[in-house]
Amino acid sequence: MEVLYSSTRDGEKKVTASQAILQGLSEDGGLFVPDHIPTLAVTMKALADKSYQETAYEVMRLLLTDFTQEELKDCIARAYDSKFDTEEIAPLVEAEGAYYLELFHGATIAFKDMALSILPHLMITAAKKNHVDNEIVILTATSGDTGKAALAGFAGVKGTKIIVFYPKNGVSPIQEKQMVTQKGDNTFVVGIHGNFDDAQTGVKTLFNDRELAEEMAAQGLQFSSANSINIGRLVPQVVYYVYAYAKLLKEGKIADGEKINVVVPTGNFGNILAAFYAKNMGVPIAKLICASNENKVLYDFFTTGEYDRNREFKLTSSPSMDILISSNLERLIYRIAGNDAKKNAEMMAALSSGGKYSITQGMREQLTDFYGNFADENETAARIKSMYGNTGYVLDTHTAVASAVYQKYVADTKDQTKTVIASTASPFKFTRSVMNAIDPKYDAMGDFELVDELSKIGNVAVPKAIEEIRTAPVLHDHVCDKTEMKAVVKQFLGIE
Numbered sequence: 001m002e003v004l005y006s007s008t009r010d011g012e013k014k015v016t017a018s019q020a021i022l023q024g025l026s027e028d029g030g031l032f033v034p035d036h037i038p039t040l041a042v043t044m045k046a047l048a049d050k051s052y053q054e055t056a057y058e059v060m061r062l063l064l065t066d067f068t069q070e071e072l073k074d075c076i077a078r079a080y081d082s083k084f085d086t087e088e089i090a091p092l093v094e095a096e097g098a099y100y101l102e103l104f105h106g107a108t109i110a111f112k113d114m115a116l117s118i119l120p121h122l123m124i125t126a127a128k129k130n131h132v133d134n135e136i137v138i139l140t141a142t143s144g145d146t147g148k149a150a151l152a153g154f155a156g157v158k159g160t161k162i163i164v165f166y167p168k169n170g171v172s173p174i175q176e177k178q179m180v181t182q183k184g185d186n187t188f189v190v191g192i193h194g195n196f197d198d199a200q201t202g203v204k205t206l207f208n209d210r211e212l213a214e215e216m217a218a219q220g221l222q223f224s225s226a227n228s229i230n231i232g233r234l235v236p237q238v239v240y241y242v243y244a245y246a247k248l249l250k251e252g253k254i255a256d257g258e259k260i261n262v263v264v265p266t267g268n269f270g271n272i273l274a275a276f277y278a279k280n281m282g283v284p285i286a287k288l289i290c291a292s293n294e295n296k297v298l299y300d301f302f303t304t305g306e307y308d309r310n311r312e313f314k315l316t317s318s319p320s321m322d323i324l325i326s327s328n329l330e331r332l333i334y335r336i337a338g339n340d341a342k343k344n345a346e347m348m349a350a351l352s353s354g355g356k357y358s359i360t361q362g363m364r365e366q367l368t369d370f371y372g373n374f375a376d377e378n379e380t381a382a383r384i385k386s387m388y389g390n391t392g393y394v395l396d397t398h399t400a401v402a403s404a405v406y407q408k409y410v411a412d413t414k415d416q417t418k419t420v421i422a423s424t425a426s427p428f429k430f431t432r433s434v435m436n437a438i439d440p441k442y443d444a445m446g447d448f449e450l451v452d453e454l455s456k457i458g459n460v461a462v463p464k465a466i467e468e469i470r471t472a473p474v475l476h477d478h479v480c481d482k483t484e485m486k487a488v489v490k491q492f493l494g495i496e
């Protein structure tokens with residue numbers, strides 16, 4: 001059955017999957033959501049013998065129904081190839097009784113690669129299908145990882161340009177180096193004076209700027225988004241939860257039908273929403289455990305039913321989760337409001353004017369699958385140290401937040417359900433924070449000295465993504481104020 005997409009703020013208009021991918025965000029500012037979530041057509045037992053690519057096809061064909069079999073298989077083959085340093089694409093590592101789903105084996109060693117290595121191919125295919133001749137301009141705000149993953153995905157892709165805004169002082173040194181050394185004539189990287197929420201708000205404003213859209217159209221250009229608000233990001237992320245379950249089954253770690261819990265270190269709520277969709281497609285998942293860092297808006301939301309962004313924004317050692325407006329939560333709100341676009345739009349209007357909204361008791365009752373908690377900076381560092389001390393396995397800071405929250409969950413609930421923890425970044429991406437957590441003496445070392453030391457103590461080779469930036473020249477040095485984003489975009493695009 002065909003899946004169509006409508007906006008979370010307007011239930012009337014429906015578009016195809018390819019149109020939703022091309023557009024990114026709906027014109028009314030809402031996010032595209034599927035009109036129903038289909039059930040997997042193959043059993044977990046059958047999936048257990050499939051490769052990552054085959055699993056991806058089984059999932060994506062159900063949600064991206066206007067793509068042909070050839071188109072999807074072609075996109076999948078181009079995305080999940082030797083850019084990943086393991087044929088498994090997303091290996092599971094058992095440590096201290098939980099299963100770490102390593103989502104960082106792609107080109108930029110963070111989980112964003114899982115979706116961003118396929119999004120450019122989906123987007124170009126979508127443009128062809130819809131007879132769009134305009135050049136697609138990808139406009140992206142990043143808290144560090146999306147930016148590089150999107151740049152790597154779109155660099156050199158014909159018919160596209162990509163502009164990335166990042167908070168100048170809000171990303172790790174390695175993350176910044178990865179972005180500003182990006183090659184490719186179609187890539188633009190700009191630091192802004194502001195935090196991630198400023199960058200994201202600025203980008204959303206540009207998307208909704210009609211005047212700019214017209215000026216661009218006159219030049220044969222149109223915007224799309226590589227942020228996790230794009231359904232083309234979300235759908236590929238459903239895949240690895242299906243894959244992880246099938247893999248556990250194959251390895252005899254779980255019985256067929258046995259429920260598992262999933263822990264996700266969360267920022268914009270994209271990854272955990274994908275796990276929720278996987279559950280809705282029939283993957284036996286019990287609890288969805290939402291792990292936050294000190295920016296614990298989501299924890300407060302799950303415990304009180306009130307979403308309130310009016311608070312101090314904290315820079316932490318897990319910068320990709322330093323977010324106070326979790327965009328993808330809107331898709332869940334819409335859903336628990338009974339797919340009521342009007343009710344959702346009212347809450348989002350309250351969020352944008354007063355910075356907060358409350359959900360009803362009836363909506364709260366639909367959140368029982370979710371558990372929220374958070375880990376502060378000390379708990380996160382302590383988790384990295386104890387995991388390393390106990391097992392020799394080195395966690396990155398984001399995964400450590402998830403791991404610490406999982407410990408709190410078990411202490412709280414005594415739930416012994418087998419658990420998959422989304423491991424969202426390589427520790428090499430956050431070397432300084434990781435090494436300092438293991439031993440403060442490392443703080444005296446330089447960034448790349450630390451890389452070599454981590455390789456030694458963790459007994460893992462330095463990833464190619466890190467080797468590449470060691471000596472790479474800086475190619476992007478633009479910095480602007482958050483009020484200047486529009487001018488910068490126009491300048492890059494050559495619009496007077």
Ligand SMILES: *Cc1c(COP(=O)(O)O)cnc(C)c1O
Binds near residue numbers: 272
């Ligand atoms: C983006 C990111 C997250 C947060 O994922 P969301 O989908 O935004 O919730 C967590 N960890 C890492 C390493 C990331 O890059």
